[in-house]
Amino acid sequence: MKLVIFAGPPTCGKTTVIRQVLKRMAARQIKAAYLKIDVLYADDDTIIAKEFGIPVKKIYSGELCPDHCNVVVLDEAVEWADSCGAGYLFVETAGLCLRCSPYVENSLGIVVLEATSGMNLPRKIGPMLTLADISVITKIDLISQAEREVFRYRVLESAKKITVVESNALYGIGIDPIVKQILKTPDIEFPMFLRGNPPVGTCTICVGKKEIGAKHHFGVLRTLDEDLVYVGE
């Protein structure tokens, strides 16, 4: 089983890129399964099932963050894809806080970023970009050549070894190099491990404490002026 994980901010064009990739996979008669992890709403699974007739699954992460959800379900998802007879599992996830990264060792990590989100975006997002193998930049036709160059430069400044692919996915432009990389992806190994370290410590906010202010929390904290401190046993 080969695992390809697509991450990126909402509305950046992940699904459009995936559909173009699936089109090319179908032309090569390669069967992929598709798992969508979103927070509250998604209908891409039904659209993809209808268009390509491949096995699809959708999970709403709800109270969990999508990356967290990805970690706890991925092993079963790989089994599911295997039982469907698919050689590839495509996972589309909307990692939200950008402190985690969904990529697994031996998978292919693809981060989709839209060129229109501003030249500073590559500097703002962390491991979702820095731990990815490919950065697909979408909507390139909407911004100036100059900003494209600066955007790309800043992607490479954050993630030096990443492969940058510029794409106008609506027209299927720039998709071939992504497919090429997907076909070169090695098989996944078990047990699977996250590629990066998740954020430090147990977060009291994640476990449900709603009070505002550091004095109500423990673990790794900070105040407005002080850097990180540890409070607890």
Added chain:
Amino acid sequence: MEVHKISVFGGYGKDGSAEKVNEFSLEVGDIISIVGPTGCGKTTLINDIELFANENTPSGRRVTINDEPVPEDFIFDPSNHPIALISQHTNFLSDLPVEEFLTIHATVRGATDVASIIEETLNFANELTGEPIMKDIAMTELSGGQTRSLLIADAVVIGNSPIILLDEIENAGIHRTKALELLKRYKKIFVFVTHDPCIALMSDFRIVMKNGAMQSLIVTRPEERKVAGKMKQIDDMMLDFRTIIRSGEELTESIFNENFKVLTF
């Protein structure tokens, strides 16, 4: 790698039949136009060029540089990319001040004398616009015409792209024959997608598009060049009228007749 020639090999039109123009080449210094009614595939053609189509776009066209297939780093690295495409949708999204933004771009491009290259870029842009562009205004505050002018100036001067594709610049309210004259000073390949007869006839040749296919290639003969000269006079006259109206004056019959008399044909 120095670009001196780009060639386009024909593919198929919307109905699947082979294009009548099966090849054309452009060399440094060439100015050409792509003409045809809206929806005929003009923009698709320049998109194919920009992408270095290799039978992998819907048209099935193929593009080579210096008679060779296009190297991969050309395609993936926009600062090595020899083509700047300025489309009708292209915009600046950055709200940085003009000077700061140009500084970033020039630095990314490895310019040595940033201040003078910015000066040259702004001078170029300001020759095309009505109101000059101020250095400390935010990019997003520029008008449509100023934006287009700066896009062109940035691509020509800072980007120094050897091939520049301009999609319907006549819609931007910039001085287009002036633009053409300015652009001719730079040794580059210019491709205009245009509905403007002046631009079309001032080009070395034009590609006529129909139903998604390159229908014919028409070289501008001396007779058409003569017509272009006359048309430019009419165009300049219209621009004078525009200036009069823009500056709040009235366009009287005597001014109109005065201008008309100047025409030499």
